[in-house]
Amino acid sequence: MEVYATWARMFELQKYYSWIVDRFHISTQAYQQQTYGKDYDFRWLEEKLLPLNFRIIFCTHSPESFEAAREERLKVSGNPSQYDDLSPFIQEQELMRALIAKSMLLSLTLDISDNNISAAVEGVADWLEASSGLYMPD
Numbered sequence: 001m002e003v004y005a006t007w008a009r010m011f012e013l014q015k016y017y018s019w020i021v022d023r024f025h026i027s028t029q030a031y032q033q034q035t036y037g038k039d040y041d042f043r044w045l046e047e048k049l050l051p052l053n054f055r056i057i058f059c060t061h062s063p064e065s066f067e068a069a070r071e072e073r074l075k076v077s078g079n080p081s082q083y084d085d086l087s088p089f090i091q092e093q094e095l096m097r098a099l100i101a102k103s104m105l106l107s108l109t110l111d112i113s114d115n116n117i118s119a120a121v122e123g124v125a126d127w128l129e130a131s132s133g134l135y136m137p138d
Contacts, residue, residue, distance in 0.1 A: 001040075008048040015052050016136055026056065026103065030095045034088075046104040055133050056107035057124055058100050063090050065113035072115075106131055 004025060011019060025042040032038045061069055066086045074080050083089075100107050108127045112120050128134050 004042070004045050008045055011052055011054075012048065019054075026058075026096055026099050029099050030092055033095060034092060043104070050104055053133060053136055054105055055128070055131070056100055056103060056105050057127075058096065058107060058109045059112045059120070060093055060097070060109060062111065062113045066090060069115075106133070 007021075007024075025045055029040055029042060032040055066089060070083045070086060073083060077083065097109070100109070108124065110120055110123055
């Protein structure tokens with residue numbers, strides 16, 4: 001928790017910077033629940049991130065598209081055997097979906113099953129603009 005408190009303090013000190021933080025507290029919650037059965041409360045962290053205008057963008061795949069995504073991932077994976085069984089990835093995605101639904105932060109769920117990165121980028125930019133996520137509120 002101390003590491004998250006340090007990150008939060010840095011974000012508070014640099015509140016006019018634009019941050020992209022990949023797999024932050026939601027993925028930690030999911031991992032801890034799946035691996036150790038522990039449920040950590042990050043409400044205190046979200047209470048710090050909320051006034052900083054943080055958002056969650058959750059990129060998902062339909063369960064049917066995981067096999068094609070697996071083929072692409074195998075091209076660069078250092079541990080290809082971890083993709084032999086895709087069910088843990090599908091389960092993790094659903095757990096993260098549930099955790100994000102409980103979050104205080106605004107979120108966008110974006111299905112990227114079609115791997116159309118240009119459309120995804122446009123969708124994120126449009127959502128950030130529409131939800132006042134491009135600028136720090138006064």
